[in-house]
Amino acid sequence: MKNYNKAKVLRKNQTTQEQKLWSLLRNRSFHNLKFKRQYPIGSYIVDFICLEKNIVIEIDGGQHNTDENIKYDNKRTEFLNSKGFKVIRFWNNEIDKNLEGVYLKLQKEILNI
Template sequence: MVSTSIRRAAAKKLRANTTPHERTLWRALKEFPVTGSHFRRQAPIGPYIVDFFCPARHLVIELDGGHHNEDEAIKRDQRRQLWLENEGYRVIRFWIRRSMEI
């Protein structure tokens, strides 16, 4: 397993290099007006780093681009989602098309 400090550094790097879709969703989530809905972005959970995470609701939101449609990526995503769900998290996954305008 990768150490906590390495996962935190990786999450920080991911936050610095967000996609336009992630930035758009982040703007909406950080101002979400529901009590107990504080979200974190690129947050480490166990051995993974998730795109968006609401600790109070045990909710994970993932934005998946084209590379998630490859066989190996699909298998990794399935293992990751199963692990998160077994730990009590609900995972919502959105597919983003490359040509999509925001």
């Protein structure tokens, strides 16, 4: 229940970049795929998930660039991969400066377009 409550708080307090990406994904607007945001998996909460395609999308800010956080993210990615999920990561500045490129990368990674 702890992660569920935390996920609910995170959904209400999205970053600007999460809001931008969510505008592309919500209401099945990305190739009719259903995405959820701030979704608990095990002891982790992922930014976005598409259960139909076993895809997790993570948006990383500068805090993810420290040695400690890189190790944490790698451990988290290994866990998600072990559960059958493919993890796609974007940096905040990619979302801010090249949302169209992010969209195209998602098409390539998820739909093999």
